[in-house]
Each structure stands twice: as structure tokens, then as C-alpha cells.
Ligand SMILES: Nc1nc2c(c(=O)[nH]1)N[C@H]1C(S)=C(S)[C@@H](COP(=O)(O)OP(=O)(O)OC[C@H]3O[C@@H](n4cnc5c(N)ncnc54)[C@H](O)[C@@H]3O)O[C@H]1N2
């Protein structure tokens with residue numbers, strides 16, 4: 001049977017995925033979250049005509065011809081306005097952010113004024129009407145739509161929501177991604193490691209990737225190569241309400257590759273197993289109720305490349321985030337052999353050259369090598385059955401963010 005193409009695999013994984021519902025969070029916890037609803041202003045900003053400078057509130061007509069001497073009748077500071085109103089020939093001392101008194105229409109900055117010993121103030125420069133006044137509502141008016149649904153909250157958006165009177169914000173729930181490592185050979189970093197054992201690293205990498213996409217992580221640890229034990233862990237993820245379960249390893253065809261059977265035993269409806277991709281051919285996908293299960297291959301590079309291609313968009317969709325793979329065009333700096341029936345994702349370094357991007361594939365492409373993946377900033381994407389390519393040929397690269 002021909003292997004499932006990568007694009008079709010992604011379509012199947014994303015089929016029917018809806019963003020999670022909203023939850024209210026305190027505004028100081030909203031950074032990095034996605035707005036589930038449009039946010040409107042609950043107040044007007046500034047709420048009054050405000051001075052933008054330190055100086056004197058005046059009537060422009062009084063300082064139109066110089067010299068102009070005005071009598072000082074009070075002061076308006078930020079937080080405490082001048083109560084009265086200003087008439088002809090009068091000025092009010094005013095500071096940045098303070099309400100402009102009634103009757104005044106202009107701010108004479110203090111650098112252009114001289115205070116006289118008799119309590120008067122003299123304008124030493126004319127000033128155009130309305131200068132240095134921020135009109136009420138300059139920033140926003142009550143009821144204005146300020147931030148749209150789907151907006152990623154960052155520092156300015158959080159500041160704006162706070163200024164508009166919000167203390168809590170409706171954001172999309174963060175998807176819960178359960179991660180389960182399988183294999184008798186695995187130990188956690190820092191644990192005693194027998195001569196035939198290795199450190200389970202995939203869960204950390206996959207967890208970091210999922211978190212960067214907005215997920216919460218349920219770490220199910222390492223489960224031994226035992227079908228019943230794996231089934232139990234799968235059910236745990238389901239009962240915990242995970243929207244996604246990622247299993248690591250045991251996806252291939254070996255006698256100890258028990259994940260598929262364990263998932264079926266847990267009641268999974270299998271979507272597909274094995275796709276036309278290198279690395280990552282044994283990828284598995286299915287559903288257990290609403291929980292989507294991605295069975296990633298154990299090889300560290302395979303699991304992380306699969307996570308880039310399939311887990312990221314899935315988590316993004318659940319969390320209402322926009323997601324567009326960063327695909328670019330580059331020129332090969334070295335030749336590539338013809339490809340077989342699997343789409344190839346070749347670890348590469350991509351750098352700017354005089355005529356655009358230059359992609360340099362790493363010479364060794366073993367799917368166990370994290371050093372190459374950590375050194376790579378891109379994957380060269382080679383279509384199935386692509387003919388051999390010379391150095392200088394165009395290629396497509398997927399940038400690894
Ligand atoms: N006869 C065949 N053998 C294999 C095939 C095949 O088609 N026919 N496919 C190969 C491909 S491609 C891949 S990829 C691997 C994937 O195998 P599994 O998903 O069953 O992974 P494991 O055998 O469990 O592990 C592979 C490798 O990765 C290490 N590993 C596993 N989990 C972790 C972890 N959490 N952290 C770090 N490293 C991990 C494990 O120790 C193995 O070295 O199968 C090929 N075989």
C-alpha cells in the first residue's frame with residue numbers, strides 16, 4: 001500500500017479540530033494568551049482634555065501678540081484639577097497629565113514663559129491654539145473595539161486592556177498535551193543509567209515545543225515496554241482531559257513496538273499509521289473520544305521533526321492561534337541525491353547570501369542525531385521522487401523557529 005502523503009496526514013490530524021472554549025484570567029496572567037472575544041473599552045482615555053506638557057493653561061487669543069502678561073489664578077496637577085474656570089487675561093499653572101481648566105484652550109510650555117515676582121506670568125513666545133492638549137478620547141472612547149478575538153496578548157495589548165478598565169480577560173483555554181515515553185532502555189536525566197540504557201530526551205524537547213505553542217503539559221513519564229502498562233497510561237491521559245496525547249517510541253514494526261496495540265486496547269480509533277516522510281515514517285494518528293493521539297517515532301530527530309509538522313499546528317488550532325509554516329526558497333550549496341517515495345526533511349543550515357538564502361545540508365542525516373538538529377535552523381524539503389539536484393539549484397526550506 002502506498003504511504004500516506006505528509007499533507008494528507010496533516011489534514012486528517014486537523015480534521016474537525018475546534019478551538020477550546022474561553023476562560024477568564026487575571027490581566028497579569030494574560031501575557032502570551034489568545035483573546036477568545038473582542039475587547040471593548042470600558043472607559044474613555046484620556047477621560048478629560050489633558051495637558052501634554054508642564055506649563056500654563058491659557059487662552060490662545062491672550063498670547064497671540066507679545067509681550068503678553070497673564071495673572072496666575074491657580075494650578076491643575078495630575079490627579080487634582082483646578083476647580084474654577086479661566087477668563088480673559090488669566091493663566092493656570094498646569095502639569096503633564098492634568099485636566100485642562102474650563103476656559104483654557106492652549107498650553108504655553110514653561111520654557112516659553114516667565115513667572116514674574118508679582119504672581120503674574122509672561123508669555124515670551126506665541127503659541128497656536130490647541131497646542132499641547134490631548135483631547136478627551138484621543139486614545140479611545142468608551143465602547144470602542146480595541147483588541148480583536150484571536151489576538152496574541154503581549155505587553156502593549158495588556159497595557160491597553162488595563163487602561164480600558166479590564167481586570168480579567170477572556171482567553172482561549174490552553175490545550176493539555178500529555179506526553180508518554182515508552183521503552184525499557186530509557187531512564188530520566190540524572191537517574192542511574194545502565195550500560196544498555198539511554199536518557200529519555202524526547203519528552204523534554206516535545207514538551208518545550210508544545211509549550212511554545214501555548215500548551216500545558218501532562219508528563220506521564222516513562223512506561224516500560226508492556227502493552228497493559230502503556231494502555232493504562234493512555235487511559236490516564238484520557239481521564240485527565242488531555243486534548244492531545246503524544247506517545248514517544250515503540251511506533252515501528254519491532255517485536256517491542258507495542259504502542260499501536262496498547263492504543264487499540266485503550267479503545268483508540270486508528271486514523272493512520274506510517275506516512276511518506278523521512279524522518280518519521282512510523283507516525284501514528286488516531287482518536288480516543290475527543291483526545292487526539294500522535295504516536296511519534298522514538299528516534300529523537302524523527303519525533304521532533306514530526307512534532308514540528310503535526311503537533312505544532314494541532315496545538316495552535318486548539319488554542320485558536322494562527323499557524324503558518326515558515327517555508328522559503330533557497331539555493332543549494334551542495335548537491336543532493338535523487339529522492340525515493342518519502343518526502344524528505346533534510347537538516348540544514350540556511351544563511352543569507354548575495355542573491356537570497358543559501359541552504360547547506362548536513363552531511364550525516366541520521367535520525368538519532370540531536371547535534372545536527374540542534375545545529376540546524378531549517379529543513380530542506382525534498383518532494384517524493386525528486387530527481388538529483390546540483391549545487392546552485394533552487395530548493396524549499398522550512399525554517400525552524
Ligand atoms: N524493520 C524496520 N525497522 C524500522 C523501521 C521500519 O520501517 N522497518 N522504521 C525505522 C524508523 S524510520 C524509525 S523512525 C524507527 C522508529 O522506531 P520506534 O518508534 O519504534 O522507536 P523505538 O524503537 O522505540 O526507538 C528508536 C530509537 O529512539 C530511542 N528513543 C525512544 N524513545 C526515546 C526518548 N523518549 N528519548 C530519546 N530517545 C528515545 C530508542 O532508544 C531508539 O534508539 O524505527 C526504525 N526501525
Ligand code: MOO
Pocket residue numbers: 277278279280281282297299302303367
Ligand atoms: O523515519 Mo525514521 O524517522 O527515518 O528514522
